[in-house]
């Protein structure tokens with residue numbers, strides 16, 4: 167058993183500078199925040215770094231993290247990701263990326279000169295296997311040597327972010343939202359996390375195994391099967407998704423609008439939804455782009471290279487919204503789990519009814535996929551129809567849903583008192599061991 | 614009668630029973646009905662129904678089950694593929710750092726981190742280890758866990774009750790109340806904790822009581838669910854059946870290929886399916 171009745175960790179070691187590292191499966195969101203700073207943290211201080219090591223079969227180069235910015239040819243680029251299913255699993259590659267970004271950073275502004283004089287806030291996914299939690303703690307203290315450290319579930323940090331709801335009173339830095347359900351539509355999966363004063367109510371946390379990568383892969387499969395072989399083009403498929411996909415507000419209607427009909431009953435396709443997407447060749451066209459669909463004969467000739475340079479083109483119609491639909495209706499690919507709205511209700515049902523209103527009025531949506539047009543509107547509308555009308559439902563999208571957890575961490579790291587409650591120092595780790603650290607982070611110590 | 618089946622270019626097509634489709638809002642038949650005045654269309658539909666009956670009888674129960682078991686495996690394989698993280702068949706070596714850091718990619722400064730850095734384990738291995746420990750000891754990391762915690766207590770879905778406005782009123786009137794109750798970890802309740810009489814179930818019009826201090830504390834203290842218990846559960850049995858789509862064009866999958874079970878929306882799309890993708894060619 168750990169030492170008893172230790173209400174606060176020794177304050178001596180808390181550093182001024184905190185590295186907030188939201189270690190996502192797709193991207194790392196990282197940057198520094200200073201204790202007792204006088205102005206709120208700026209989104210500009212948050213760097214978004216691909217959390218991957220990529221290998222090009224064409225230029226035979228290996229790209230680590232932000233080196234991808236230098237990449238000119240994303241054709242058939244293959245990716246190795248340290249974060250698997252949302253969990254930091256492969257430390258060999260994560261270490262290479264962290265070293266490149268934080269210890270070999272040059273003048274990017276992310277260089278960590280003295281980890282022993284730096285606090286680290288590192289995010290992890292909910293329900294992480296204990297062995298992976300231990301690996302994190304050991305790597306942070308024994309390999310990287312940070313002076314103080316808090317391992318937080320990512321949605322906790324979001325609770326410390328600025329309220330996405332207009333009219334809410336401004337909270338002081340380091341004060342979390344009273345009650346919130348954070349809906350994190352990430353790359354690996356989507357989680358619903360009710361938080362009470364920044365603490366996850368674990369028995370009510372749920373995970374829907376549809377994330378940004380599921381959508382990218384689905385789009386890749388559909389386009390490959392119907393039009394153009396994209397199976398090796400992860401980067402391109404992700405870009406197409408970000409450029410053209412949207413969440414339908416009326417799925418059945420939109421599907422009818424883009425149906426060509428049968429041969430006996432042809433329909434006029436509604437071209438306001440259909441787009442032509444010109445694929446990059448990474449020579450004359452560095453980046454793909456969408457333009458209004460042109461069904462004319464001339465357009466088809468150009469695809470064959472007649473009367474102009476040849477273009478590789480895919481026509482996207484129902485793919486634009488049937489792909490993001492998987493978040494709301496996973497049974498469209500045969501997945502048994504309820505969709506996002508049902509998953510949120512599962513979280514609610516695990517809570518006393520007396521708390522529902524407080525949580526429903528504070529649904530905060532974060533994560534890259536939540537930026538798809540129509541996402542929040544659809545979520546709010548569907549949630550609304552599933553609940554008694556007496557409940558006030560508010561669904562909010564923060565200013566930057568990708569950086570929101572980072573911002574929450576950066577706000578927290580300005581508040582000395584709040585930080586002291588949460589972090590573990592390297593000395594404490596050395597004295598008390600790994601089990602003690604896990605108990606501390608799980609909130610089982612320091613009563 | 615005789616000309617009906619001839620409208621199909623291939624014999625592997627079955628109309629989905631209309632009883633099934635009725636449950637699906639926006640299902641294709643709604644739109645097809647609009648064209649019912651078209652005689653050729655009407656014949657098309659009649660032919661489809663006839664075909665469904667005859668071919669349906671020609672299939673044994675075992676054949677049907679084998680098809681659906683295979684389809685189920687196929688669905689699971691596809692979901693796994695859609696959720697895969699890493700490039701499959703490409704080996705990506707980790708480059709050596711040029712300066713700084715702690716030397717070679719694998720090095721490791723302590724015996725712990727050496728072990729971590731050289732581990733080739735994947736997520737599923739860690740998950741299996743933990744599930745095995747839980748099954749063996751009933752504990753994770755020395756703490757008791759209920760492997761079925763999430764599914765153990767099914768709760769009734771919300772019913773339409775005029776309750777929430779009152780909670781809201783009650784809560785907003787309390788927000789300025791002094792001296793909120795204090796929980797462990799320095800947490801405070803933003804409201805007066807409930808009395809916990811537990812008899813609100815009998816009063817249909819009752820305001821749901823706010824949780825007691827003990828209940829709130831228990832919620833905050835609850836251990837994380839296991840990975841599997843945290844997965845979003847399937848919907849209620851009363852949920853509408855899964856929607857099906859045309860493999861070729863993505864519209865509603867109104868017809869089922871009897872060879873492979875795949876769906877298409879029209880004769881044209883069905884022809885593409887048969888020519889390029891029908892599994893009978895791979896089986």
Ligand SMILES: [Zn+2]
Pocket residue numbers: 859860861862863864877878879882
């Ligand atoms: Zn079709």
Ligand SMILES: [Zn+2]
Pocket residue numbers: 870871872873874875886887890891892893
């Ligand atoms: Zn077939």
